[in-house]
Amino acid sequence: NAGVMQNPRHLVRRRGQEARLRCSPMKGHSHVYWYRQLPEEGLKFMVYLQKENIIDESGMPKERFSAEFPKEGPSILRIQQVVRGDSAAYFCASSARQIGTNTGELFFGEGSRLTVL
Amino acid sequence: TQLLEQSPQFLSIQEGENLTVYCNSSSVFSSLQWYRQEPGEGPVLLVTVVTGGEVKKLKRLTFQFGDARKDSSLHITAAQPGDTGLYLCAGGGSTLGRLYFGRGTQLTVWP
Numbered sequence: 747n748a749g750v751m752q753n754p755r756h757l758v759r760r761r762g763q764e765a766r767l768r769c770s771p772m773k774g775h776s777h778v779y780w781y782r783q784l785p786e787e788g789l790k791f792m793v794y795l796q797k798e799n800i801i802d803e804s805g806m807p808k809e810r811f812s813a814e815f816p817k818e819g820p821s822i823l824r825i826q827q828v829v830r831g832d833s834a835a836y837f838c839a840s841s842a843r844q845i846g847t848n849t850g851e852l853f854f855g856e857g858s859r860l861t862v863l
Numbered sequence: 864t865q866l867l868e869q870s871p872q873f874l875s876i877q878e879g880e881n882l883t884v885y886c887n888s889s890s891v892f893s894s895l896q897w898y899r900q901e902p903g904e905g906p907v908l909l910v911t912v913v914t915g916g917e918v919k920k921l922k923r924l925t926f927q928f929g930d931a932r933k934d935s936s937l938h939i940t941a942a943q944p945g946d947t948g949l950y951l952c953a954g955g956g957s958t959l960g961r962l963y964f965g966r967g968t969q970l971t972v973w974p
């Protein structure tokens with residue numbers, strides 16, 4: 747009964763490189779969310795996806811960041827040309843039903859910690 | 864702008880004491896959730912409250928949702944070192960699929 751799986755757990759990149767973070771939701775969950783956590787800032791919503799569709803990307807920077815959740819395989823959060831300010835913990839969560847409408851509960855992965863040198 | 868304000872930000876107490884942490888907003892939420900997060904791990908859901916005035920108990924933890932669905936509190940009775948962690952509240956609103964998190968209360972319970 748695996749939970750939400752994220753990898754890598756830790757990723758170090760130099761400025762200008764690309765970072766790819768992967769997330770496999772819990773079995774049976776078709777809703778995936780990405781959040782970013784900075785020290786003392788709390789979790790900030792980035793993007794909400796269902797299989798093959800981006801539902802809400804209003805929390806994601808328009809440049810350099812992209813996300814996908816293909817029909818087969820994990821969800822990917824991609825950060826191009828990383829900068830030091832991208833250093834953070836990135837959490838993926840999944841739910842069986844849509845949250846924010848009293849109907850769904852969110853299950854988080856253990857996070858991917860990105861450090862940009 | 865932080866939609867949900869949590870207080871206190873830090874709380875350090877002795878084992879056996881009682882404590883209450885608060886989650887306040889000027890906005891109305893359709894649901895409110897409490898999570899606990901430990902260092903190096905993701906948040907773990909403790910409870911979801913959806914009805915104004917609702918009270919839920921989870922062993923020594925009591926959660927309350929305000930009548931107007933704008934605020935919530937978490938009360939812990941006879942705290943134990945195992946309760947140590949970051950307690951986060953998160954509100955669900957009209958934007959589907961999105962939760963708004965507070966910054967959290969870092970609780971430390973000393974033996």
